[in-house]
Amino acid sequence: xxxxxxxxxxxxxxxxxxxxxxxxxxxxxxxxxxxxxxxxxxxxxxxxxxxxxxxxxxxxxxxxxxxxxxxxxxxxxxxxxxxxxxxxxxxxxxxxxxxxxxxxxxxxxxxxxx
Numbered sequence: 218x219x220x221x222x223x224x225x226x227x228x229x230x231x232x233x234x235x236x237x238x239x240x241x242x243x244x245x246x247x248x249x250x251x252x253x254x255x256x257x258x259x260x261x262x263x264x265x266x267x268x269x270x271x272x273x274x275x276x277x278x279x280x281x282x283x284x285x286x287x288x289x290x291x292x293x294x295x296x297x298x299x300x301x302x303x304x305x306x307x308x309x310x311x312x313x314x315x316x317x318x319x320x321x322x323x324x325x326x327x328x329x330x331x
Contacts, residue, residue: 222323226311227328229329233329237325237327239313246291246294252266252314253311253312255310255311268287268296281300284303285300311325311327
């Protein structure tokens with residue numbers, strides 16, 4: 218069965234960094250574009266970063282552009298989100314998703330607070 222497992226979240230101070238990982242199984246990972254989404258309390262879930270199946274194309278929400286980097290390792294069936302210069306408004310549960318399918322991970326909490 219399809220499984221996406223996020224890890225790497227935690228508490229970090231403003232200006233700090235975190236790297237999230239999403240380990241995939243149960244589907245042909247290398248055939249699918251992947252995305253990182255986030256949802257803050259009371260807010261809609263939003264796409265923050267996208268990466269094509271080969272890793273050749275990426276895209277970012279304006280709010281994270283220049284601070285976050287999405288990457289993937291198809292051999293390891295893992296997609297990453299490097300988050301730098303974190304801000305309190307980045308606080309959210311971060312989810313990994315197969316962008317063209319309704320396949321979601323369970324999320325990992327990122328809290329940015331001093």
